[in-house]
Amino acid sequence: MASVNPILLEKETSNWVKAQLAVLYTKEGLEPFVCYEIQQFQLKCLDDICYNNGLLSGTLCSSCCAENLVKCPTNKICNVGRGKCRYHRNAATRFNPAGRPNKICHNFTTEIQNVHRYSDPSYKNTDATLWYGNFWEVAKCFMPPDGYADKASSAETDFNGIISIILNHKAFQGKIKEDLNNKINMFERARDIGNDVRHSSKPEVEDLDLKKYFHLLRQLLSDPKYLAQDTHAQDAKIKLTELENGPLVISEQCMEKVLRDSKQ
Ligand SMILES: [Zn+2]
Ligand SMILES: [Zn+2]
Secondary structure (H helix, E strand, C coil), X not given: CCECCHHHCCHHHHHHHHHHHHHHHHHHHHHHHXXXXXHHHHHHHHHHHHHHCCCCCCCCCCCCCHHHHCCCCCCCCCCHHHCCCCCCCCHHHCCCHHHCHHHHHHHHHXXXXXXXXXXCCCHHHCCHHHCCCCHHHHXXXXXXXXXXXXXXXXXXXXXXXXXXXXXXXXXXHHHCCCCCCCCCCHHHHHHHHHXXXXXXXXXXXXXXXXXXXXXXXXXXXXXXXXXXXXXXXXXXXXXXXXXXXXXXECCHHHHHHHHHHHHC
């Protein structure tokens, strides 16, 4: 562990590094929960689709890409309003559910659409040919619309991506007491904190703001329905308390992550 001497950093800069780390620890505390829930969703979709269509359990399809599955035009994906669609590259990749083998992937998009809080999954991020075997490609449908296509795992995905899955996939409400339908909920506020810290014009955070950040992130990790009993969330909470009260100690690996996230 390399220790950053707090005397060498201005107080506000040290606060900024702490805020970045707080967001990172919170993200790491939520990752196993998010991965597990999305994997359960992926497996249930595949099971339900086979059952509902009279297919043998375990029937898979890996031949449809998202372009095949998204109608042209689709709002926010095909920019037909401003001219030609630049998403659907050619006729072969146009939406054609009748031609899809067993309609597996077409039904998969319906399931994703149905559980998306705003009914606008981010298909630009995802490789649909991997949906049957890679739950992280399914997870990407619930992230912000752009910027996640090359993120292969939860570890590579930033806080905004992870928390957006919780906010956009309606099933998470089953394990969260906070009302996620309410626009001012603590998960939305945590997402704002992550974005504010990352996009701040100067790498500085005031004492009072930092205090608020720690308070909210700890409160989020204490949501009583599930997270309060989850080991990973609770470990993250302990790390937040140590970070808030102790000197700024940061490993090179963590510093790299912080710098990588702040550049994205
Ligand atoms: Zn398919
Ligand atoms: Zn199109």
